[in-house]
Amino acid sequence: MFNSAIFADMYESAKLRILLHQALCILAFSIPTKFIFTSIALVIVAVLWLVQTNFSQTFRRLKQAKALWPWFILYTLLIVSYFYSHNTEQSLFDLKSKLSYIIIPLVVGAGLTDISRKTLEQIFVFLISGVVFTGVISLLASTQVWYYEGYYDAFFYHFLVRNVDPNAVYTAWYTFFSISLLMFMPWQHFFQGKQKNVRVALIVFLGIFFMLLSARMFILLFLIFIIPYFLKKAIKKRRSGIALIVTVLVVGSVSGYFLVSTDNPIKNRFDDLIHRDKKSAWLSDYSDIDVNQFDNASLRLFLWRLGVEGINERGAWLTGVGNGDVHELLTTKMTEYHVKDIKNKDANLRPGFYNANLHNMFVQTLVMIGIPGLILMLAIAFMPVFFIHKLTPYQPFMVFHITSILFMMQEAVLQTQAGIIFYIFISSIFWNLYYRDKRINF
Numbered sequence: 001m002f003n004s005a006i007f008a009d010m011y012e013s014a015k016l017r018i019l020l021h022q023a024l025c026i027l028a029f030s031i032p033t034k035f036i037f038t039s040i041a042l043v044i045v046a047v048l049w050l051v052q053t054n055f056s057q058t059f060r061r062l063k064q065a066k067a068l069w070p071w072f073i074l075y076t077l078l079i080v081s082y083f084y085s086h087n088t089e090q091s092l093f094d095l096k097s098k099l100s101y102i103i104i105p106l107v108v109g110a111g112l113t114d115i116s117r118k119t120l121e122q123i124f125v126f127l128i129s130g131v132v133f134t135g136v137i138s139l140l141a142s143t144q145v146w147y148y149e150g151y152y153d154a155f156f157y158h159f160l161v162r163n164v165d166p167n168a169v170y171t172a173w174y175t176f177f178s179i180s181l182l183m184f185m186p187w188q189h190f191f192q193g194k195q196k197n198v199r200v201a202l203i204v205f206l207g208i209f210f211m212l213l214s215a216r217m218f219i220l221l222f223l224i225f226i227i228p229y230f231l232k233k234a235i236k237k238r239r240s241g242i243a244l245i246v247t248v249l250v251v252g253s254v255s256g257y258f259l260v261s262t263d264n265p266i267k268n269r270f271d272d273l274i275h276r277d278k279k280s281a282w283l284s285d286y287s288d289i290d291v292n293q294f295d296n297a298s299l300r301l302f303l304w305r306l307g308v309e310g311i312n313e314r315g316a317w318l319t320g321v322g323n324g325d326v327h328e329l330l331t332t333k334m335t336e337y338h339v340k341d342i343k344n345k346d347a348n349l350r351p352g353f354y355n356a357n358l359h360n361m362f363v364q365t366l367v368m369i370g371i372p373g374l375i376l377m378l379a380i381a382f383m384p385v386f387f388i389h390k391l392t393p394y395q396p397f398m399v400f401h402i403t404s405i406l407f408m409m410q411e412a413v414l415q416t417q418a419g420i421i422f423y424i425f426i427s428s429i430f431w432n433l434y435y436r437d438k439r440i441n442f
Contacts, residue, residue: 016052021119023048024108027425028123029130032174035165035417042103042421049107062110065435067383070376071424075101077369077376081322091324100420109428114436118189123429124396125190128178132202134164134171135209157214166418172215173407174422176222177400179206183230184395217410221403233395281305287338291351300359300410306333307358307367320370327355329367357415361408364415381405384427387434397430 027041062068078095085091115123138161145154153159158168166174182191182203191199211219280289281301294302310329311317321329331354334342341349358364365377384401388394404413404423413419 016048017113020045020048020052020112021122024119025122025126027421028127029133031127031422031425032130032134032166032171033164038417038421042100046103046107049111053111058106058111061435062106064439065110065431067387067431067434068105068109068428070379070383071101071105074365074369074373074376074380077373078323081320081369082324084319085322085324087322087324087328089324090327091322094323097417098414098420100424101414104421104424105428105431107428108425109431112432114439115429115432120429120433121185121187121189124181124185127174128181128202128206131171131174131178131206131209134161135175135205137163139209139212155212160212168213169215169218169411170416170418170422172210172213172218173403173419175206175210175213176215176218176226176403177396177426179203179210179222180226180399181396182206183226184233184393184399186393217406218403221406226399283337285338286334287340289340291339291353294353299353303330303353303356303358304360304363306330306337307363309333311367311370316370318370318372320366320368320373323368326358326364326367330356330358357412359411361412361414364412380427381408384430388430391430391434391437397426400426401430 023041023045027038027045030037030041075095075098078098078101082088082091082095139155141163142154142160145151161168161171164171182199187199210222280294281298282305283289291302307326307330310333311321314321314329331342334351339351342351342354344350347354358367361381362374362377366374381401382405384397385405388398388401391397407413411419413423
């Protein structure tokens with residue numbers, strides 16, 4: 001006999017599930033824009049999940065999804081570190097900013113009903129759209145500055161994306177992944193038929209925006225690995241249209257020529273990396289050194305050195321110094337090395353990297369919570385590499401995880417919302433798909 005109550009419940013459940021998937025798309029779109037929008041979108045996702053979730057089913061999924069456990073253990077270690085951090089206010093702020101360590105793996109990784117192929121493509125299309133939106137408003141704003149002030153550098157690096165919260169390097173990360181999706185994703189529901197021309201146009205636009213962002217590591221990876229890999233796959237399988245192959249080849253060639261043969265801010269950043277003396281990172285006294293003249297590589301080496309020296313001197317290899325005391329440790333070490341104005345009460349006179357993180361997620365974790373935390377961080381970053389080949393589609397996730405590992409080696413990616421939500425979101429989607437396929441094939 002037909003039961004209208006059961007039918008109504010199923011209908012409401014289906015509507016909530018659709019709303020949840022739409023909220024995931026909105027979250028993906030918001031990532032390259034403003035942090036407040038991303039936070040609101042994440043709250044909406046969590047609430048929609050809570051009102052419809054089956055907790056016993058979620059628990060069973062979480063029990064199976066062992067690859068997600070390191071996130072929860074890592075956050076537990078951060079909580080424990082609160083009790084031996086001297087700066088408990090900073091510790092609490094760190095814990096609050098990292099709630100996504102718990103929320104996203106729980107909701108997206110284990111709590112969601114299996115993400116269908118169409119939903120996956122929708123999420124990726126919204127992410128690409130968010131990056132395109134950011135690119136459009138950034139280029140329009142920079143064009144306005146150039147037109148009225150003649151400021152040519154408005155089109156490059158951090159100034160280009162001054163109207164959104166993620167800086168140029170993080171925006172380049174999102175753009176790099178978006179271009180990889182357009183190049184490698186075997187689309188089934190989007191970019192078909194006449195929409196293939198849209199795909200080509202997006203690659204051209206995002207390629208230009210990507211180069212202007214001037215993120216050295218990502219530019220090198222794109223020119224040296226991504227373009228050759230794409231051309232090899234495309235020519236071998238002959239599945240990509242000639243227009244797309246020619247577009248990628250032309251964009252890569254023109255970008256490379258522009259970088260090498262013209263005087264431009266991107267080339268200057270590479271020259272700065274190559275020709276600056278890195279010995280300044282290893283001095284024993286900085287009283288006569290203008291540390292604000294460090295290049296990016298020297299600054300990173302300097303900070304890594306101070307972090308490792310600090311935990312070694314404190315004998316804190318096992319526990320770290322606590323998630324609230326990293327800044328205090330670095331300031332103490334800089335004082336010992338006589339870095340000028342490091343404790344100046346006038347914030348305008350302090351070095352630009354005062355209160356900086358360690359610009360390396362693995363070193364940052366080691367200093368915060370010791371070797372156990374480092375092991376967990378390494379597991380989170382490297383584990384996917386051993387399972388990517390079991391997933392379809394695998395190429396976009398291969399690009400994402402490998403580039404993320406390299407990025408974590410030069411940035412403390414999971415210390416800022418720009419990195420936390422993007423990385424955990426895509427990683428959790430990956431594990432959701434992996435365990436879905438595992439259940440299907442079991």
